Amino acid sequence: MTRSSANRSLVRSHRDDVRLWRTVSPWGVGILVVLAVMAPFHTSDFQNTIAVYAGVAAIGGMGLNLLTGFTGQVSLGHAAFLAVGAYTGAYLGQELELPLLLWLPGAALAGALVGAVVGPFALRLRGNYLAIITIGLVFIAQHVFANWTSVSGGQNGRSVTAPVAVGPVDFASLEVLGRSFTRDQGFVFLVWGLVGLVALTMKNLTRSRTGLAMQAVRDRDRAAEAIGVRLARYKVLAFVLSSSLGAMAGALHGSYQRYIHPGEFSLTVSITYIAIIVIGGIGIVFGPILGALFVTLVPRLIEEISPSLPFVSTDTAGGGFMTVFSLNQAIFGLLIVLFLVLEPRGLAAMWLRLRLYFRAWPFSY
Amino acid sequence: MTDFLQLCFAGLALGARYALVALGFVVIYKATGVINFAQGAFVALGAYLAFNFRQTWGLPFAVSLVLAVLVGASIGAGTERLLLHRMVGRPLFALIMMTVGILFVLNEVITWIWGQRTLNLGDPWGQDKVTVGDVVLPVKDLWTLGLAAVVLAGFFAFFRWSDLGLAMRATALDQEAAMARGVDVKRVFTLSWAVSAGVAALAGVTLAAGPAALSPGIWLIALAAFPAMILGGLDSPGGAVIGGLLIGVVQTLTAGYQPQHLPWLGESFHVIMPYVVMIAILMVRPYGLYGTKEVVRL
Numbered sequence: 001m002t003r004s005s006a007n008r009s010l011v012r013s014h015r016d017d018v019r020l021w022r023t024v025s026p027w028g029v030g031i032l033v034v035l036a037v038m039a040p041f042h043t044s045d046f047q048n049t050i051a052v053y054a055g056v057a058a059i060g061g062m063g064l065n066l067l068t069g070f071t072g073q074v075s076l077g078h079a080a081f082l083a084v085g086a087y088t089g090a091y092l093g094q095e096l097e098l099p100l101l102l103w104l105p106g107a108a109l110a111g112a113l114v115g116a117v118v119g120p121f122a123l124r125l126r127g128n129y130l131a132i133i134t135i136g137l138v139f140i141a142q143h144v145f146a147n148w149t150s151v152s153g154g155q156n157g158r159s160v161t162a163p164v165a166v167g168p169v170d171f172a173s174l175e176v177l178g179r180s181f182t183r184d185q186g187f188v189f190l191v192w193g194l195v196g197l198v199a200l201t202m203k204n205l206t207r208s209r210t211g212l213a214m215q216a217v218r219d220r221d222r223a224a225e226a227i228g229v230r231l232a233r234y235k236v237l238a239f240v241l242s243s244s245l246g247a248m249a250g251a252l253h254g255s256y257q258r259y260i261h262p263g264e265f266s267l268t269v270s271i272t273y274i275a276i277i278v279i280g281g282i283g284i285v286f287g288p289i290l291g292a293l294f295v296t297l298v299p300r301l302i303e304e305i306s307p308s309l310p311f312v313s314t315d316t317a318g319g320g321f322m323t324v325f326s327l328n329q330a331i332f333g334l335l336i337v338l339f340l341v342l343e344p345r346g347l348a349a350m351w352l353r354l355r356l357y358f359r360a361w362p363f364s365y
Numbered sequence: 366m367t368d369f370l371q372l373c374f375a376g377l378a379l380g381a382r383y384a385l386v387a388l389g390f391v392v393i394y395k396a397t398g399v400i401n402f403a404q405g406a407f408v409a410l411g412a413y414l415a416f417n418f419r420q421t422w423g424l425p426f427a428v429s430l431v432l433a434v435l436v437g438a439s440i441g442a443g444t445e446r447l448l449l450h451r452m453v454g455r456p457l458f459a460l461i462m463m464t465v466g467i468l469f470v471l472n473e474v475i476t477w478i479w480g481q482r483t484l485n486l487g488d489p490w491g492q493d494k495v496t497v498g499d500v501v502l503p504v505k506d507l508w509t510l511g512l513a514a515v516v517l518a519g520f521f522a523f524f525r526w527s528d529l530g531l532a533m534r535a536t537a538l539d540q541e542a543a544m545a546r547g548v549d550v551k552r553v554f555t556l557s558w559a560v561s562a563g564v565a566a567l568a569g570v571t572l573a574a575g576p577a578a579l580s581p582g583i584w585l586i587a588l589a590a591f592p593a594m595i596l597g598g599l600d601s602p603g604g605a606v607i608g609g610l611l612i613g614v615v616q617t618l619t620a621g622y623q624p625q626h627l628p629w630l631g632e633s634f635h636v637i638m639p640y641v642v643m644i645a646i647l648m649v650r651p652y653g654l655y656g657t658k659e660v661v662r663l
Contacts, residue, residue, distance in 0.1 A: 074458055074461075124648065125647060126651075126659065128394075128400050128457075129599070129652070132400070132591050132592075132643075133595070135588070135591060135640075136592070136637075136640030136644055140637055140640060142637075143631060143634065144631075146631070146632070147630075148631075267588070271465055274462060274465070278462055326473045327473070329472070330470050330474065330477075333465070333466040333468065333469025333470040333473070334470055335466075336465060336466035337466035337467065337470070340452070340455075340463050341452070341463075
């Protein structure tokens with residue numbers, strides 16, 4: 001049976017419901033991919049830098065979304081997993097001189113292991129208690145990496161020179177058909193390629209049996225248990241997957257930045273990741289991607305416009321004036337509050353509503 | 366032995382401050398089920414308000430303290446009215462994130478008004494000390510312990526004997542049942558925020574006492590009070606006090622002895638000691654020492 005494209009959105013069975021390209025045609029996605037590949041040619045290195053950081057945040061954000069958005073376990077410990085990934089990636093890539101295809105999975109594996117150790121906490125503790133204990137993780141990770149000087153370089157941090165080459169393709173100095181690319185352009189391809197890969201994996205995971213079980217745990221864990229979902233398995237699995245993605249993001253962050261120090265992985269980072277999924281759209285696969293772009297872009301925008309604001313100053317000592325950094329923090333907080341009050345399901349929900357409007361046209365309301 | 370007593374006393378004084386902050390968490394949590402991440406900002410706000418009244422306006426210290434607590438409490442109540450009120454019936458996670466957002470905004474407003482510098486609160490205690498035997502007791506720590514004890518006694522009296530305290534306890538137990546008995550639940554919510562912010566302001570003033578001890582980083586104390594609150598059990602005021610004192614003493618003792626005896630644990634291990642204690646205790650007792658076990662229905 002062939003289906004016309006107008007019928008795509010019709011849901012007649014569970015199979016239809018979980019179809020991957022239900023509303024988007026593969027053609028549309030194809031065009032988007034081509035545009036994304038073209039983009040780094042036309043942007044400056046500075047813009048590419050922002051794109052890389054946004055991509056890294058999107059990968060980590062999708063990890064947290066799996067845990068918090070799909071499995072309902074609030075974690076403020078994401079920064080700890082980022083740190084584990086960043087230091088593991090740096091150690092494997094630099095001291096052991098492993099290639100990208102080994103140090104990146106290695107970092108993810110280290111994150112998964114730590115996640116597997118932390119995951120069982122979620123079996124014993126619920127809700128608020130879990131959220132606070134994961135704060136403890138962040139402080140403990142920072143302490144460990146500040147003191148384990150042989151690996152981490154201590155409080156002052158360490159350099160990272162992990163190679164970013166897959167076989168003959170070196171993302172740090174990409175050359176295709178005689179044309180050479182800058183390191184930033186190369187990293188945009190690498191990181192956003194991974195974002196696409198992770199998003200596809202997430203989409204597939206959330207529509208699989210495992211993903212449905214996780215969502216059942218989120219909606220009501222006791223009821224899920226009563227219908228035969230093994231709580232222990234899925235809670236720990238969510239922690240493992242989420243922290244391995246966090247670790248991957250951390251490793252990419254380190255290798256791009258070429259330098260990491262323990263202060264980078266503070267509680268604020270965890271909170272930023274929570275903000276990414278809240279602003280992007282919690283429990284929606286592509287939400288964290290939108291959230292990551294938003295959270296990375298807004299501070300730059302404020303830096304751009306702040307010289308024309310009268311109450312912003314570069315003087316940090318006296319009162320009465322605000323620094324650009326303070327303004328950013330305040331606006332960041334304000335955005336979290338506003339999104340929660342006005343649009344609890346975030347940017348992704350805005351997009352979904354817009355799409356519905358056009359799909360239902362001319363009968364939209 | 367003198368060292369040990371000295372450290373214990375310092376630990377109790379620190380713990381009393383933790384206890385005050387933790388108590389603020391518990392009051393809001395008991396009434397509304399929300400962990401208020403903005404508590405740290407209210408601590409800082411109280412301290413800066415006191416500075417404003419004492420140093421900028423030149424009021425006597427005691428008056429400044431009382432005013433700071435009152436103004437802090439009304440700002441707390443205002444925040445609840447303005448923002449948290451709209452969130453009734455929304456997922457708890459959203460409410461908690463809301464308080465995180467408030468923390469960010471308030472912190473920056475504070476540095477906007479008073480700047481990043483370290484300030485002098487101008488308290489009457491300063492560096493004064495009393496010597497008992499071989500142990501040196503700073504006067505401000507004695508006052509902190511005294512004030513904390515008075516506040517705690519007031520707390521228990523308020524919850525035990527006043528109508529409002531009863532209403533708050535009833536709301537904490539069962540919101541709908543309390544409403545059905547004529548308790549104004551919304552008022553209880555606002556009041557709990559006011560009480561919590563007021564206690565936070567007091568904690569802030571005792572923290573900022575002493576020469577050049579007031580800086581925007583003061584809100585970080587609230588992060589160290591999390592373990593105190595969790596340790597005692599989220600919904601137990603008595604537990605918050607015991608948790609606070611315990612964490613204070615353990616932390617000070619760690620700071621005193623760990624560098625000599627367990628140097629491999631690393632520099633400034635005492636900073637994360639509260640979290641280590643918290644994780645250890647929660648593994649054994651998942652609802653803290655005195656918390657109510659959650660009953661889950663299908």
